[in-house]
Amino acid sequence: MIKSEPDQPSAPFYRAPSRGASKHESISTLSLAVPEVYVGQIIGRGGATIRGIEQSTGTRIFIDPDRHRGYGDVHICILGSESQQRVAKDKVARLSGPLPRTKKTSLDSSASGKSKGLEPIIKEFYVAHPDVAGMSSQEVENFRKINNNISVKNVTEKTKNRPIPNPIRTFNEAFKSYPDIMAEKPTPIQCQAWPIIMQGIDLIGVAQTDKGKTLSFLLPAFIHIEGQVTPRPQREGPTVLILSPTRELAFEIESEVRKYKYKGIKCVCVYGGIQIDVVPQGFEIVIATPDRLNELLTSGGLSVRSVTYLVLEEADRMLNLGFEPQIRKIIANIRDDRQTIMTSTTWSPGVRRMTDMYLTDPVQVIVGSLNLPEPVHAVTQLVEIISEDEKRERVSTFISEMSENDKVIVFVRQKATADDVASNLSLRGYRIECIHDIDCEQALEDFKKGYVKVLIVTDVASRRLDVKDVTAVINYDFPRNIEQYVHRVGRTGRATYPLVTSLTLMTREDWKRVQDLIEESLVVTEELFGMADRYKEEMRKWGRLFGHA
Structure with a gap:
């Protein structure tokens, strides 16, 4: 997980190296690029870990968070002899091993890891409307073009030939088999996202704010909740978990959920400052900021073992606000064969990295341009x-x-x-x-x-x-x-x-x-x-x- 190259620290980070090098060995600098998520454990509480590495290897180690090798990478300099650097680099590498990649398994009885022994997840609910299934390739291309230039592709190599469903054009075409949902004209992101999500496929949706992203994952979530094998009253906790970067956005999502009375599904919104120590049973949807939810999980106030549908809303903002460590801890507690939906306003390197870590063989849907918002x-x-x-x-x-x-x-x-x-x-x-x-x-x-x-x-x-x-x-x-x-x-x-x-x-x-x-x-x-x-x-x-x- 680390990359090394010869380099030198800029002036503010330079100090003379410790004693310990052989007099026959010259002092040089080794530069490493380490994912930012590991920096805390490399430094240790009060700097104890990094000082221990310095003392045991005779090196000096400097961290410069402003010198990036890519999104999320931090520049680390090791000053010392070549032999000292090898030992120090090995110690740093042990503290920055591979991130836990929560890839999901199939839905059969061979599921392992956090999914072992649990009821299988039912994720596919989509029944193509005859008018949608009958669209020609030219009709599909024209529709996508005039609706904010939608582009859509399979992200991973092994699924590159997987058929992608045609976009729907009305609520009725998406939810004909579920008439209780509603019937209005969907937005561009909804047109293409609904058929994909309702087939049980993970999705990364890139679109500007206020473009209908919330309903693109919310309405399929209702159907997902009702369609699972385990009856709702028998589930340990929520079926759907929606992570939001801010309490204000969490409020907005909650208000959207409350507009619909589908099958009596209930939701609860938790965020920093709200006095909820334990989320009570009976809520199928939990909407939360990552910091508050992580506190609830740590204290035992919520179980996410029943979560089979995870939404990472505005992932780029959550990254920008420094929530990735909390997100990683939360996802580590969720079964790995879940369905995951992620939305973002940009397709930055950080969002691409999250897509690779937390989604399995997703389809990417982009509405508009990949340029800055x-x-x-x-x-x-x-x-x-x-x-x-x-x-x-x-x-x-x-x-x-x-x-x-x-x-x-x-x-x-x-x-x-x-x-x-x-x-x-x-x-x-x-x-x-x-x-x-x-x-x-x-x-x-x-x-x-x-x-x-x-x-x-x-x-x-x-x-x-x-x-x-x-x-x-x-x-x-x-x-x-x-x-x-x-x-x-x-x-x-x-x-x-x-x-x-x-x-x-x-x-x-x-x-x-x-x-x-x-x-x-x-x-x-x-x-x-x-x-x-x-x-x-x-x-x-x-x-x-x-x-x-």
Whole structure:
């Protein structure tokens, strides 16, 4: 799970290596790329593990989370002799072994692992409507093209020739055999997702927000719940588990579930702050944020042994908010022959990795483009290079130029910074709300209703944030990676007002991230080009200093 290459750490991470190398051995640097999910166990509680490796091998080990080899990879440098590095690398490798891949088995009696001894899952409920089955290949192609340019394919090599069902065009064509569902015109993602999901196939759906993704997995979930072998009252817990990145999105999904009275199916929504210690029996659907659900599993307040239908809603946002460790722990408790549905607004490397880890032979359905989310491109993106001392004045000036209908979110990294910015703006007469802990409901409600126009949010608190009428975003601290930049800026693209803006403040310390903005064609200016070139030259100097070309 680790990749090594010769490299050197940038200046802030350099220290002289420990004693212990033979006087005949030269000191060099070994660079490793380790998946980010393992960094915690490599470091250990209070740094105990990594210090132990250093002491036992005579090396120095440095971790630079800003130098990525790909989404989720962290740059680790081992300084020491070649023999010391081999031993240290072996110890690091043992702490970053293969991730548990929860691939599902077939539905026959040979099922093993977490599925052994359990009733088989019934996942296929789809009966093709004669009008759908009779569509010609040209009709299918034309329909997909005019409905947001749907593209669909089998993801894995072994299923590349598996027939993909034709898209449906009405609710009746999808649910003719289940008339209790409903009969309206489905959205593009629903047109293609329903036939696939109801055949029991795992699916990764990539589409923009507010495009009908919720119903694309929800209505088949109802049928899945009712169609299992074990009667509902005899199941240990929920049949359907839906993981959501934010409590606001969890609320929205819950409200959609409650619109339908199909077979008396009930749902419960759990999230950080809600006082539920044990989820009672009788709820077939549980909707939850990963952190809160993980707490319930750890405390024994919920069993997921009966979950046979798992939904990872807005997987890219959950990754961006740092929920992957919790997701991994949750899935480790769910039977491995389940059906899994994953949705996302992007097809990033992180989402691709999650697809490979948690879905089995899925079909990919993309509605629209694979480029960055459309809302980002609709935003006027300003990037200004200033000093740290100039930031507060620039934010105050920006806010003073807002109209009375504008709302702005100011993103910062740390609680101390949030408090400092809030105090400064309050002294200047602005009405401010600041969110950096769990007691944020009133602050968020005041902002949504327009009682206050400025909301200051830390990265940690932003995972609970979902406001649709934001007209401006200020990145007081530059985002940690390009995905976080896209999600922050994309909030303005969901606004109901025609003019939306983002202002990103950069200092010289942020220059290593400039190239990402340029490569993604997000913000391209002569000043940024110059900053990126200077950073590259600085890295070349460090390379020459340590003997690399």
